[in-house]
Amino acid sequence: MLEVLIQKRLDHFELDVSFQAHNEIIVLAGASGAGKTSILQAIAGLAVPDSGTITLNGKIFFDGKKNLLPARFRNIGYLFQDYALFPHMTVERNIHYGIHKQATETTGSIIEQLLKVLGISHLLDKYPHQISGGEKQRVALARALATQPDLLLLDEPLSALDEETRLECQEELLRLHELWKIPFIIVTHSRSEAEKLGDRVLHLKKGLLVNETRGTMKETLGN
Template sequence: MKKWGKRMLSVQLTKRLAHYEMAIQFDVGAEILVLAGPSGSGKTTVLNCVAGLVHPDSGLIALKDRSFYKSGEKPVPARERQIGYLFQDYALFPHMTVEKNIWYGVKKKHYKEEQDTIKQLLHVLGIEHLLQKYPHQVSGGEKQRVGLARALATRPSVLLLDEPLSALDKETRQQCQEELLRLHEIWQIPFIIVTHDLEEAEKLGDRILYIDQGHIADEKRIKHLVTAY
């Protein structure tokens, strides 16, 4: 059973964008929240504000009792928020091997204690055999798995995923959807996923927020069974 009360993330933000004023408010427990809606509706901006890559004009972004952003106060830098972010293009470093990409965000003083965590990630994602390859030598689905491993290697409190499966073929996409569900069952942290694919949103989301012109147009709760692995 999912303990949705754990690791509560609260998001309240306003931000003036080119064509409209964004005003978004939601809370996330240890669940998968999907942000769906048309291109340009503000979905990625929400992720960037949570991650600290962009700052709202006003509002509050807090995980449990820790504020990342609060109106009138200095924002917590992105590197100090302990948030994993999987970008749409995975943002892997082309000059680094898969192994070095995965370890990139782990502080050297934590290398020894994180070895077991990363070994588990490699096994769960099935990418042990890719460690000495470079990003251009692996497939799109493998890049997605490497990006996930890198995002989770730092033991994030929240995982953000921006259209992570959009570039994959149908079969690979379905496989990666199952892996996302399985990883969430293991890690039990808030996942916030941006997608414009409503079928994907229904498969992955415990809740779906439909975003339009910077506002929540509708909210839907999904009840689905996740296969035990």
């Protein structure tokens, strides 16, 4: 379980949020500049809160005092909005980046599973500039999950895609979550996307959680 209680002074307001996440999809929704990405960065260790606590499955990431676990030790997958693929590396090398020191037989089978589920086995020899936006998104997802993270953070992962590809990738996210059964935290501006993907949708306004709803489409499906 992820437990987040953080305060941080941003440019125009105070970020002050508290929530928990089990093995579910949490969507952070709200206008641009509401503090959504700042929450992801604090959880990932890319930004330091002014006070509060962050723990995952009992492991302390931040306790508001001197304990601050470096990002590389948090075992978190982070999918950036621009996917952050290395342009000089092939798809295969991008996916394997960051796991060479901890590679096991299990890692190899997990990567094979990801390639199959995401349908990107045929792209391994390609470079990022040779593949489409939807394919880049799938490669970035494979790279984030190949390290077997305990938590996956996704910052506007589908915003640059056309509508058809976006819908396909939403289905893939739901399928991957069902397979991995770890907390996913997704930032989106799309109301329909939030309702489709989120078990819970946390609505932010100027750094505060002002409302929480359930994803209506998941309610319809009985989840």
